[in-house]
Amino acid sequence: MLARKLIKIDDSWEMSYNKDTSKYFKPNTKGSKVDDPPRKQLPAADQRTNQGDTQEVETPLLAATRTGVIELVKVILNMHPQAVDHVSHKMQNMLHIAASYRRRDIFKLVKKMEIPTRRLIMGIDEKGYTVLHHVADTGNYNGGTRPGPAYQLQEELQWFQMVEEIMPSYFTQHHDKNNQTAKELFREMHQKQLEDAQKWIKDTSQSCSAVAVLVATVVFAAAFTVPGGNDEKEGFPLLLHSPFFKSFTLTDVVSLSCSLTALVMFLSIVTSPFDLENFHVSLPRRLTLGFAMLFMSVLTTMLTFTSTIILIIQGEHRQEWTLTLMISCIAFVPVSVLALTHFPLFPSFITAWYTILKFIWNAPPFRFLHKLVHRYLPSKDQ
Incomplete structure (x- = not known):
């Protein structure tokens, strides 16, 4: 009840960044790196300073996605559907975060919203990561839900395939700032897990x-x-x-x-x-x-x-x-x-x-x- 009342009057998501980042798509590995997307200056009330110059912001919707509280995600999207287009200070939308933290239930919820999903799936964050790159990255991976290394690796492969299926085919060839596609990043990040699964x-x-x-x-x-x-x-x-x-x-x-x-x-x-x-x-x-x-x-x-x-x-x-x-x-x-x-x-x-x-x-x-x-x-x- 408290959450519903607070969400109803919340407008912090309006202060976040919502510019389209799909123009930073980079299919070419030869030459330059991906340019850094420009940042939006946030109001002072919504800023948190890290090391003096980094402005951080995380909307309630993104926080609920990161922690996996799907009940709050549903309420926020119901009351403020436009909040789905807003991103964090790292240029990450909610699909980036859901993919990174393996929040499959939230990902499937957003997937049912066809029009927003088409926009969110084209997002590129400050590392040059697409949603598929976040699936490949194991930085926020907690071991999965299945027993045994082989089944855990299978779960990761199925997760990668599920996200890849809803992305435009050409967008899967995007290269991040380290000139890696999502598949190349997946192989690199899951090499140790592959060795454990094989043994x-x-x-x-x-x-x-x-x-x-x-x-x-x-x-x-x-x-x-x-x-x-x-x-x-x-x-x-x-x-x-x-x-x-x-x-x-x-x-x-x-x-x-x-x-x-x-x-x-x-x-x-x-x-x-x-x-x-x-x-x-x-x-x-x-x-x-x-x-x-x-x-x-x-x-x-x-x-x-x-x-x-x-x-x-x-x-x-x-x-x-x-x-x-x-x-x-x-x-x-x-x-x-x-x-x-x-x-x-x-x-x-x-x-x-x-x-x-x-x-x-x-x-x-x-x-x-x-x-x-x-x-x-x-x-x-x-």
Whole structure:
């Protein structure tokens, strides 16, 4: 309530600089540097002196953008929409600041305002930076929101692509005062992060490959040592008609398939080139799918083990369900530990499995099934 009252009477943004800076576009690296944009003298009430001669100003809208308070940004833009065109003493508009501090929610909010966005995206600050240069610069980067260096680098690449898509194609070739394009600056600023991501994803893939091999070995051996043994005459499993035996068979097959798929994914990562572009989609996607398959293989391995124990207990002590339940709970301790240690990656797991199921659902056999269902089953209206 207080913020709304203060914003309603605030006019400090009127004292800031709002001149168009797109004329400082510089596509040429040969020769001179970008000229410094002229500064506007600000009223004394709105000036703060730094080292005696630098006049600093930051409007409430820019301050809210820098700190990521999107609620205040919405209120200010609603009451004073013209404030979006005003910039700081560094010639930075709110898109510069949102890009620099990785305020994606605010960036998307401004992006919906099509006409202001077209003007703001052409802004150039006192360093000769465009909005895309601020995405490339890591001066205000705080590590991102995703776990692991590879996923953090992917987040930065996706952020760069999202901003690049709304910029005019020719404007992406602008060179700053150091004669660097945004892509060149991105490569330079993210070199250390790239090295960390390369080491992390390689070590992780090698470690997970060993686990996948271990799980595959265990479930492969379990397929030939069925619980209850086999009939000496015909060779069929003695507990073949038990529902838990079917559960044992199904989970054993799924576990083997998932563990081998995870192994293939991790090996494909280890043998891939670790270029910067590969961290945009290819390598993180393979790692996520590998993690998801490995987690599923461990889960189904525990289900296989539980089915085996229940079959044995049923044969000897049919009434001891308390013991069965206790053993089942203990069997899921490894799965629980794996889930807790990789909890930040769970959204990635869910996304990976959604992608897999969507791919299967859209496969030709299922598409044919869709047509049959829609053709022969009555609709709700009928």
